[in-house]
Amino acid sequence: MLELEAISRSFRVGPAETQVLRGISLTLAAGEMASIMGGSGSGKTTLMNIIGLLDRPSEGAYRIRGEDVLAARPDALSGLRNRLIGFVFQSYLLLPRLNAWRNVALPLMYRGVAEGEARRRACEMLERVGLSHRTEHFPPQLSGGQRQRVAIARALVGEPAVLLADEPTGALDPTTSQEIMDLFLEMNAALGVLVLIITHDPGVAAQCRRRLVLEGGALAHDSARVPAPC
């Protein structure tokens, strides 16, 4: 489904070259629910940018559903992101001047889906995340948990292969945080979408069947593999 092969990423700042990711190989299957943990500077954001097709690795190969996505040009990359990836951010990033269903429908608009059809699908998805009564509300009128639900609906409306969540519960209180995690688990089970959550919170990571840990730009732990003897 999602194959990373010896991915490296280095940044050149002046004369010095910093290696952020070192040869990461990783395969994630459809319907998996995985978490990526790691301290600051471990490279998890860079890994997420690469998986999310926002950044390109310096070396390595990356395939989604067998498709080599690194060959695409910038505008084609936009199309791939639109079809394959759903993003959820810590700060929701909803557009304040669009109401809930227009926010959810945004990826469909960029795909060229007609407004009536986009609205129907957006409302359907809002119903699935439990916000059928809030479709006409604007983001400032919604609570934090409700905003994140709208953001999740937006990420899922285009039926992507991967749902990438960057600290999705970081700004929420524990109760709401758990509700959002339950929603991820539910969507993962119901839609069979691959969910990848980047988090600092061990409690969140523990609820994922597969747990990955990054350290110094390399994969230090993968619960799917037999832990290395030490």
Add this chain to the structure above:
Amino acid sequence: MLKQVMLEAVGNLLASRQRSILALVGIMVGAGAVIAMLAVGGIARNETLRQFRQMGTDTLLLRAESANGLGTLPQAVLEELPRTLPEVRQIAPFILGGGNAGHEGQVRSGTFLGVTEQFAAVARLTLAEGRFLSRHDRFEPFVVLGAGMARELSTPYARVRVGSQIRVGRYVFTVIGVLAESLQSPMMPADANQALFFSLANARRVISSPQLSWAVARLAPEADADAAAERIRAALAPAMREQSVQVQSARALIAGMQGQMRLFTLLLGAVGSIALVLGGVGVMNIMLVSIQERRREIGLRLAIGARRRDISTLFLAEAATLSVLGGVLGIGLGVAGALAFARMSGWAFSLSPEAIPVGAGVSVAVGVFFGFYPAVMASRLDPIVALRTE
């Protein structure tokens, strides 16, 4: 999609109302200035052309000059010209002076013109009542009044009309005609509306230093004004001795004034353009600020599948909305300005056909041109950097 883009553009402009209004005012003033300038230029041009149509483009004005001021034209040679030169159809020499005229206790100062009977026809004067001076009136105490002079000399009880008595110095003249109101010709040294017309003989009595210094001529329709002026000068030369004669043609005057008008319009256009460029810079400024504030939004849009083109379209739509709205308001402002100018100058209001399309087109072009750079800048943002913006 287009509907969505326009909706979002209008929504975003409304969200930062103050900034939008500032940019709008810039474009509006610029477009208004351009339109007003073009319209005022057109009004002035029409007015000049109207004056010349009144006067005729086939007119020449002759003025004798001597070493110490105005000279004297040889009347006999002058009146022979229509017979000796085929280009000249009619010629009317005149004496120019001024003084006070009284009627029923009203006293007004006016222009005194000593003329021959051809003058009315050559200068295209028409009568409101009575008749003009004829060749048989040379020594009769008759006067013809311009429309304005007749009005000003009238009292509520005694309107100046044919038969009224006008006192000039020691003489009393009988009004035999009153002219219809006419536009002042840019050619003539005096305004016919404010004039009293006497025969040459009478003019020599009422004007303090009467000199036959002026003449106005009408040319044959196909005659070339410059060549005719040259031949008239040559014909008069033997009789002029030390004096010279200046010949001014309506065509030369028109050409000169048209050149001036072009320069004037160009200058006004330049002022308008500067205002428009300032408006455009205003648009660019608020677009750049808006993009800076909305970097995260741009990053998000790119992340969920917007192409670079979608981003630039979004911002271009905002710039275009601003400039179209500014252009429409500017049309109102420009037309109002031209109307005010026409009212103040007393000239006929007319809207030159190119004023509105040019003004509106230029304002939209400026808005889009200055919106283009920010839009392209927005579309070139790196989504990672944009998303990370605090």
